[in-house]
Amino acid sequence: MATARLSINLDAIAANWRALNRMSAPDCQTGAVVKADAYGTGAGRVAQALAKAGARRFFVATADEAAAVREALGHGPQINVFAGHMAGDAELIHALDLTPMLNSIEQIMRHAETLPGHAFGIQLDTGMNRLGLEMTEWQAVAPMVLELRPELIMSHLACADEPDHPMNDAQLAAFHAMTDGCGVPRSLAATGGILLGERFHFDLTRPGIGLHGGRPYDLGFPALRLSLPVVQVREVQAGEAVGYAASWRAEGPSYVATVAAGYADGLPRTLSGQATLWAGDIPCPLIGRVSMDLITVDVTHLDHVPEELDILGPQQTVDDLADVAGTIGYEILTSLGPRYRKEYLEDGA
Structure with a gap:
């Protein structure tokens, strides 16, 4: 046969999730990032293996990506969308029961108008300058948004794969300043953040590359x-x-x-x-x-x-x-x- 064979060890992926779950703080939920078709390995099959291992919250990049995950998992597990609520996504978000991570005032208004009462989360920018509300924006809308009861508030570390980088502590301090006392579950750490220690774990961690045994999780099983x-x-x-x-x-x-x-x-x-x-x-x-x-x-x-x-x-x-x-x-x-x-x-x- 002239077709190359890509063997994907689902047991290794599940074992990596369990190990990263053990590394996360005791009261912290461990999710799983399966965006980009589970990093090219097949989101449906990988999500099923992770759900069997114990994962109950999954993250994808866009609403379209969630279809394969929802089909594989059925209703129950939560699927969060990093890109938030993009124009034209309301029907898909509703049909697949997705949780968009709203990242701008525009998205907050779109979600409130088109899907009132539907679950959502919030992304904050703590220094990466990519997605999320900045400090002044969040201060302006936080009272209104918190009344709508977001399910999660998150930010993303820019330099977590470099443990001694000063950006890590700077972003941690910014996240505390923006969210302490909000009463909403919080998430800051992906794979690299898990390895930085419990200060970065909050209520939910989001391993992605580490599920496949990739850096910076050098102890992981290659999958x-x-x-x-x-x-x-x-x-x-x-x-x-x-x-x-x-x-x-x-x-x-x-x-x-x-x-x-x-x-x-x-x-x-x-x-x-x-x-x-x-x-x-x-x-x-x-x-x-x-x-x-x-x-x-x-x-x-x-x-x-x-x-x-x-x-x-x-x-x-x-x-x-x-x-x-x-x-x-x-x-x-x-x-x-x-x-x-x-x-x-x-x-x-």
């Missing part, structure tokens, strides 16, 4: 294996070139495997001549350019060329590959292409 099919193996003579721009030439007789995946599948072109694939425990260098659908790998040193080579797995995590590509694990993970055949592993371990 992915990406196995790429070998389409062809050819012998290349000394001096012959491989791939676009003839960027690699054989120094001696070599065997080159052409493998079915490329930048259309989320493998950045910056991996060209830099990345490593694996035949079990044996590293095999990626040679030449990453093209749209194919990459080429030096397999001269193998006694036997397997049907598949791994580019993600026990020997190389999403973050390891991101380091080679000059990016971050989030980007690698969420870029994994739709052509991969997803295989879910779940044995109750």
Whole structure:
């Protein structure tokens, strides 16, 4: 088969959620961020595994993203929408019973007018300058908004993956100043914030990348294996070139495997001549350019060329590959292409 196989270990994802739940403060609820199709791994199946592990509140980026999660979970678990109540979303918010995290005065008015009495939360800006009401805006509308009984007030840390960054304490102080005494459950910490300690946990934490064993949760179980099919193996003579721009030439007789995946599948072109694939425990260098659908790998040193080579797995995590590509694990993970055949592993371990 010429389709690459993306194996997603649901038990590892569930185990990571349980561990991050234990790290959260004792009286703190632990939610789960499954935006961007659960970071590219399939929001429906991942949400079901997390619900089985104990998660009861889920977060998505937009109202449209929530459909797969609600279909998988049915009614009951809460689904919060980071983008809030966008124009035209009222019908979907109502039909799917979503909780929009309102982030502006405009959204507050839209929600109050189109869905009076429907659940909502509030986002505050504590220094990231991305989403949320600023201090003066919040002070102006807080008395009115609190009378409407929001279910959650949240903000987001800009530098939580750097524990010693001064922004962390600055944002914590701002969040306290804006919300102390409000009587509403509060949330500030995603994965990085959980690792900063209980001062940042408040009433709800929102792990996302940590569910997949990604940084900054270095103790997490890696949840992915990406196995790429070998389409062809050819012998290349000394001096012959491989791939676009003839960027690699054989120094001696070599065997080159052409493998079915490329930048259309989320493998950045910056991996060209830099990345490593694996035949079990044996590293095999990626040679030449990453093209749209194919990459080429030096397999001269193998006694036997397997049907598949791994580019993600026990020997190389999403973050390891991101380091080679000059990016971050989030980007690698969420870029994994739709052509991969997803295989879910779940044995109750």
